[in-house]
Amino acid sequence: MNNFTFQxxxxxxxxxxxxxxxxxxxxADSRLMITFGGGSVKQNxxxxxxxxxxxxxxxxxxxxxxxxxxxxxxxxxxxxxREHKVDFLLAVGGGSVLDGTKxxxxxxxxxxxxxxxxxxxxxxGRVVPFADVMTLPATGSEMxxxxxxxxLATQExxxxxxxxxxxxxxxPEATFSLPPFQIACGIADTFVHVMEQYMTVAGCSPxxxxxxxxxxxxxxEIAPKIRENPHDYDRMADYMLCATMGLNGFIAMGVPxxxxxxxxxxxxxxxxxxxxxxxxxxxxxALLTVMQEQKGEKLLQYGDRVxxxxxxxxxxxxxxxxxxxEEFFRSLGLATxxxxxxxxxxxxxxxxxxxxxxxxxxxxxxxxxxxxxxxxLERCK
Amino acid sequence: MNNFTFQxxxxxxxxxxxxxxxxxxxxADSRLMITFGGGSVKQNxxxxxxxxxxxxxxxxxxxxxxxxxxxxxxxxxxxxxREHKVDFLLAVGGGSVLDGTKxxxxxxxxxxxxxxxxxxxxxxGRVVPFADVMTLPATGSEMxxxxxxxxLATQExxxxxxxxxxxxxxxPEATFSLPPFQIACGIADTFVHVMEQYMTVAGCSPxxxxxxxxxxxxxxEIAPKIRENPHDYDRMADYMLCATMGLNGFIAMGVPxxxxxxxxxxxxxxxxxxxxxxxxxxxxxALLTVMQEQKGEKLLQYGDRVxxxxxxxxxxxxxxxxxxxEEFFRSLGLATxxxxxxxxxxxxxxxxxxxxxxxxxxxxxxxxxxxxxxxxLERCK
Numbered sequence: 001m002n003n004f005t006f007q008x009x010x011x012x013x014x015x016x017x018x019x020x021x022x023x024x025x026x027x028a029d030s031r032l033m034i035t036f037g038g039g040s041v042k043q044n045x046x047x048x049x050x051x052x053x054x055x056x057x058x059x060x061x062x063x064x065x066x067x068x069x070x071x072x073x074x075x076x077x078x079x080x081x082r083e084h085k086v087d088f089l090l091a092v093g094g095g096s097v098l099d100g101t102k103x104x105x106x107x108x109x110x111x112x113x114x115x116x117x118x119x120x121x122x123x124x125g126r127v128v129p130f131a132d133v134m135t136l137p138a139t140g141s142e143m144x145x146x147x148x149x150x151x152l153a154t155q156e157x158x159x160x161x162x163x164x165x166x167x168x169x170x171x172p173e174a175t176f177s178l179p180p181f182q183i184a185c186g187i188a189d190t191f192v193h194v195m196e197q198y199m200t201v202a203g204c205s206p207x208x209x210x211x212x213x214x215x216x217x218x219x220x221e222i223a224p225k226i227r228e229n230p231h232d233y234d235r236m237a238d239y240m241l242c243a244t245m246g247l248n249g250f251i252a253m254g255v256p257x258x259x260x261x262x263x264x265x266x267x268x269x270x271x272x273x274x275x276x277x278x279x280x281x282x283x284x285x286a287l288l289t290v291m292q293e294q295k296g297e298k299l300l301q302y303g304d305r306v307x308x309x310x311x312x313x314x315x316x317x318x319x320x321x322x323x324x325x326e327e328f329f330r331s332l333g334l335a336t337x338x339x340x341x342x343x344x345x346x347x348x349x350x351x352x353x354x355x356x357x358x359x360x361x362x363x364x365x366x367x368x369x370x371x372x373x374x375x376x377l378e379r380c381k
Numbered sequence: 382m383n384n385f386t387f388q389x390x391x392x393x394x395x396x397x398x399x400x401x402x403x404x405x406x407x408x409a410d411s412r413l414m415i416t417f418g419g420g421s422v423k424q425n426x427x428x429x430x431x432x433x434x435x436x437x438x439x440x441x442x443x444x445x446x447x448x449x450x451x452x453x454x455x456x457x458x459x460x461x462x463r464e465h466k467v468d469f470l471l472a473v474g475g476g477s478v479l480d481g482t483k484x485x486x487x488x489x490x491x492x493x494x495x496x497x498x499x500x501x502x503x504x505x506g507r508v509v510p511f512a513d514v515m516t517l518p519a520t521g522s523e524m525x526x527x528x529x530x531x532x533l534a535t536q537e538x539x540x541x542x543x544x545x546x547x548x549x550x551x552x553p554e555a556t557f558s559l560p561p562f563q564i565a566c567g568i569a570d571t572f573v574h575v576m577e578q579y580m581t582v583a584g585c586s587p588x589x590x591x592x593x594x595x596x597x598x599x600x601x602e603i604a605p606k607i608r609e610n611p612h613d614y615d616r617m618a619d620y621m622l623c624a625t626m627g628l629n630g631f632i633a634m635g636v637p638x639x640x641x642x643x644x645x646x647x648x649x650x651x652x653x654x655x656x657x658x659x660x661x662x663x664x665x666x667a668l669l670t671v672m673q674e675q676k677g678e679k680l681l682q683y684g685d686r687v688x689x690x691x692x693x694x695x696x697x698x699x700x701x702x703x704x705x706x707e708e709f710f711r712s713l714g715l716a717t718x719x720x721x722x723x724x725x726x727x728x729x730x731x732x733x734x735x736x737x738x739x740x741x742x743x744x745x746x747x748x749x750x751x752x753x754x755x756x757x758l759e760r761c762k
Contacts (some may be wrong), residue, residue: 001618003396008389014635015384174558206602210595218588241588241634250631253622256397270738 001205001254008249010355011144011167014241017235018171019046019133022053022090025167026131030088032059033081035101036226037093038066044177046135050092060084062104065093068150068157068269068276069100071115081128094182098132099147100167100261105130106162118149121160131166135174136187137240140193140247144169150270154162157270170244172237172327176230183230184275184332186243191219192280192329193246196258199288200364202297206253212251213305215242220306223332260362261287264373267351274341281329281336288322290372294365303369338381348377382586382635385471389630391524392548395622397614399552400427400514403434403471404550407512411469413440415526416482418449418474427516431473440693441465446474449531449538449657450481451648452496459488459495462509470511475563476520478526479513480547486511487543497525499530502541506753512547516555518621519567519658520567521574521628523549531651537650540571553618556634557611564611566658567624572600572709573661574627577639580669581745585636592683593632596623597687603711642668645754648732655722662717663709667761669703671753675746729758 014020019090021136026032041047062077081104082091091101111128117124134142141147145164150157175183198212218244225235246250264287265279292299292337296318303321312320326336335341338348354360355370362368368376394402406761407413415431422428443458462470466484472482486723490507498505514524526545531538556564579593600623606616626632645668646660673680677699682700684690693701707717716722719729735741736751743749749757 001396001622003399005392005394007392011386011388012634013386015382034455056712157444206619207595207599207626210599211592214591214595216587221587234382237635238587241382241586245588253393254618258665 001257003127004252004254006249006253007149008143008164010164010248010262011245012143012170013167013199014170015041015237017172019174020053021056021169022050022133022268023055025169026057026088026090028057031084031086032057032088033073033077033084033086034059034067034090034092035077035097035104036059036063037097038064041092041135043133044174047198048176049265050090050133052217052374059090060086064117064126065097065100067096068273069096069103071103072109072153074100074114074164077104080110083372087128087220089128089131091130092135094134094136095141098141099139099149099203101130102141102162103133103149104146104158108181114151115151115331118151118160123335124160124162127163128344129166131168133169133171133174136178136182136186137170137175137243138189140190140244142170143244143248144207146247148266155270156338157266159266164252168244170240170242172233175236175240178230180227180230181275183226183239184334185275187219187223187226187239187277187305188281188329189277190239190246191216192244192261192277193286194251195284197252197255199298200256201297202301205271208251208253208255209301213302214253214263215246216302216306218242221330223328227332243261256364258362258364260368263360263362264351267354268343268347269346272341272343274343278326278341281332281334282338282341282380283376284349285320285322285336286328287324289379290321290376291293291363292318292322295366336380338377345381348374351377383637385633385635387630387634389524390543391629393524393551393625394548395551396618397552397554400430400555401434402550403431403514404436404438405470406550407435407438407471409438411436412463412465412467413438413469413471414444414458414467415440415442415471415473416458416485417442417444418444418478421558422473423656423715424512425471425516425555427514427555431471433475433567439468440471443656446481448477449529450477450484452484452499452532453534455481455488455495455530458485458564468509470509472511473511473516473579475515475517478513478520480520480530481523482511482513482542483522484530487603492555496530496532498632499532499539505541505543506516508544510547510735512549513557514552517559517563517567517623518556518624519570521571521624522563523551524625524629529647536651538647540647549625551612551621553621553636556577556617556621558624559611560655561611562606564620565706565712565715567654568600568604568607568620568658568713569662569710569715570658571620571624571627573642573665575632575642576665578633578636578689580676580679580683581637581639583682586634587630587759589634589636594683594686596627596632599623601687601709604709608713637745639743639745640750644741644743645732645757648735649724649728652728652731653722653724655724659715660714661724662713663719663722663761666703666707666717666756666758669706670760671757672749673699673703674750700744716748717761719758726762727762729755734757
């Protein structure tokens with residue numbers, strides 16, 4: 001096992017009716033700004049629950065943080081927050097609203113342009129405290145310090161890290177009105193978060209392996225039930241818990257990490273606006289195929305423990321395991337090939353060009369170069 | 382899944398050489414008291430590592446916190462801490478030293494007798510910040526807010542809860558000199574911590590089930606390797622991580638808990654001084670036998686997933702599963718019957734008398750009364 005340091009101070013408030021706890025958790029004298037996405041929380045009743053929980057409090061609202069939150073939008077939110085001397089932020093929405101709010105929190109006290117903070121998070125100083133009501137389980141942002149921000153002008157999408165939410169409220173009922181495609185992308189995103197921390201070198205930590213496999217197996221078991229009935233409280237609660245536990249550091253203690261699938265997926269989103277979880281479903285099976293020699297022992301363990309693949313030669317089992325992974329994504333209703341998304345060869349060229357230009361070397365061994373990325377993307381054309 | 386609130390702010394610093402990080406983690410201007418057990422840290426080099434890490438700092442030392450820390454000892458430590466106006470505590474030792482230090486931390490600012498805080502932790506006000514270097518993985522105290530304190534005068538042993546360590550340093554090499562009996566008791570303690578949070582009602586949370594089973598399976602897999610070579614760094618690291626993850630709230634989200642085995646075990650320790658983990662190895666298999674109807678579905682799942690018991694009728698599988706549990710404890714070199722520890726019928730009478738007098742009702746359904754406890758203890762005579 002590798003040496004590690006772990007700390008995660010987020011207070012999770014989980015379950016039916018938990019939005020009502022908001023008033024108790026936000027300091028009474030806060031100058032509060034609430035941030036939202038496009039308005040679905042007005043249709044599904046979440047907005048009304050938040051307003052009811054904060055009855056008698058004053059707050060301002062910022063609407064319009066889009067999926068893959070754009071720096072252009074967040075600059076406006078930062079200006080509004082400064083104008084009103086905001087000292088507490090509450091994100092109400094999915095991972096994009098929260099990710100955007102993480103940048104607003106760091107950007108309000110920062111004197112330069114906030115995109116500088118995305119490019120270099122060491123520039124982040126004081127941060128306005130923030131919390132969230134999470135309506136779409138997927139990114140794990142509710143229990144980590146990371147965020148991913150896009151730049152329309154430069155067609156770039158980058159992750160940065162600073163501080164954790166003070167608290168996160170997770171009510172599985174808030175997910176009942178999600179469109180099936182968003183649920184599918186969220187399940188894929190969670191699945192791949194776990195794979196990024198698990199599918200590397202065998203034998204580093206038997207406990208972390210079991211915990212990662214525990215999330216993967218749970219997702220495989222509950223996905224068809226959720227597809228059948230997205231109003232099944234217990235299954236949506238299971239999914240929400242998996243999403244949060246998938247990227248909060250709990251399964252990353254003492255083990256190496258990969259993240260190449262995410263980095264390649266981010267480029268597809270930056271260039272085409274493709275939904276994040278959908279990009280991962282395309283890239284992961286291809287990456288596993290290209291990297292199967294390096295990841296072979298772990299692929300065999302994953303096939304055995306997650307999909308029950310135990311018969312045949314190593315080569316056959318690995319091949320069946322990668323196919324089972326792709327089939328899992330297809331069972332969610334997602335595409336697993338670039339052509340299904342209308343993405344062609346010129347995008348592959350552009351991503352390889354960017355990686356070469358930046359000197360990008362991805363994966364747990366830092367050996368996924370631009371040329372390896374080309375092989376991966378050719379594989380999922 | 383049940384509603385829940387989760388928060389655990391402890392900073393874990395894990396791995397070889399991590400004691401050297403002490404100076405960075407303890408505020409430089411602290412009036413520091415370091416607390417110790419009986420002196421084994423002087424033999425195994427841990428004391429020297431701590432002193433080296435804090436070179437140039439002033440601190441006072443309190444020695445002699447015993448296994449099952451006694452209120453009588455802790456009163457002396459509190460007096461010493463007050464005398465020196467101590468404002469940071471560092472426990473160096475196993476769970477008992479840390480548990481005792483948790484009471485010292487709450488007792489220094491408290492005006493009354495500290496035993497009152499054990500009996501009613503709502504009386505705890507300000508707490509001196511504390512941290513630890515853990516040398517014996519078992520209690521999980523390094524990542525939770527609980528502690529168990531004994532009272533020699535009244536032959537009582539009770540748990541209380543207040544605040545978390547600021548940080549916990551876990552270096553698996555610190556365990557290399559532990560006697561085999563202490564390692565065995567630590568593994569049993571960890572195993573039963575997990576069982577208390579897992580072996581209740583089936584179907585509450587598939588993810589928490591997988592995580593609990595992940596710890597149990599890891600313990601079953603590594604125990605014989607540790608018995609063979611207690612200087613195997615990776616296996617001791619696995620064990621240390623299991624111990625910490627077994628009682629830090631990570632596997633308790635949204636699920637009911639039992640804790641009857643611990644409560645009955647505490648009485649055996651209070652009356653006979655029996656090592657904690659050893660009492661649990663005696664009580665758990667008997668409790669599973671007596672409560673097998675209520676816990677039947679979960680026992681079948683546990684037998685399947687932890688011990689691979691899948692053949693035969695439900696009754697047969699449950700019986701074999703409980704036997705496998707007892708055999709696991711025996712494989713550690715522990716006793717599983719009261720007579721092996723020289724404990725007889727009069728102790729059973731006394732425990733039942735105490736439970737009846739206190740109106741004790743234990744277990745996830747609150748139905749383990751004095752009389753049910755008698756049946757459990759008769760079963761492991």
